[in-house]
Amino acid sequence: SPPAKGHHFLHIDDFSREQLLAMLDTAIEVKARLKSGDNSFKPFAGKSMAMIFTKPSMRTRVSFETGFFKLGGHALYLGPDDIQLGKRELTKDIARVLCRYNDMIMARLFAHEDILELAQYSSSPVVNGLTDYNHPCQIMADILTVKEHIGRYEDVKVVYVGDGNNIVHSWLRLAARLKMEFVCACPKGFEPDQATVAAAQAAGISKISISHDPFEAVKGADVVYTDVWASMGQKDEADYRRQRFKGFQVNEELMRAAGPQARFMHCLPAERGIECTEGVVEAANSIIFDEAENRMHAQNAIMMHAMGVA
């Protein structure tokens, strides 16, 4: 059943291009207000948000909690040992209880079906703070960062180098709404989900391809993006993956092949010496901390739109 009071934010392409651009406009506007020191804007006054985490987090936890507080609301952190989603209590019962107390639920979970189930049973909007399948808030922050550094949301070439993971799935879903060239350069066997690639291509808006040649793929990129080779839940495969991902490190040589216009992006946390190098992380064209800051601004806007207060 649809939420009684607002809209879930589960996947980027659940929204139209116009809705996404409206959220990004709100993000820019509210960011400017907060940056100017204006603390009078309190659209979440009297509201509360429950945040469920079954995985670790720094950015997601702090940016949601702080952003919601700055805009007048109260957020509560429920860690892996608190409600023990799916272990102590059924997900559908958790959803139906939490929405009785809270105006919004944010969740970072393993199985994507679990967030879909939360959304199905919650009468308050559910916001996706990452699942094994996708990470839509991250990619909304990323495209906001692209706009700030490159000057536009569309007609950019984004080349992701590494594992075809949750980050890639959200880039693909963004590329189904905003026009861009998106390339995922990954080792054979680590491609993103085939149905997600096909759906993004079928949207007919962007040029989307999968490559196994990072040096060829990055040529002319506006953004070279990477992420860890072993995501949360895959850390026991880290050694095996390091072998399989040889040649896919984003290092100075690869950035040179991309060209002087290329910015470096990473959702963080970064493992220097593995998927990227210290030199690339610290280079002048690395925009990773602006990107991290924009998590808060993008999410403030996402939450305002989800709650119908934008």
Ligand code: CP
């Ligand atoms: N990028 C990101 O989601 O960071 P955390 O895992 O620290 O939340």
Ligand code: NVA
């Ligand atoms: N792909 C990473 C992203 C972390 C923000 C993970 O899922 O662990």
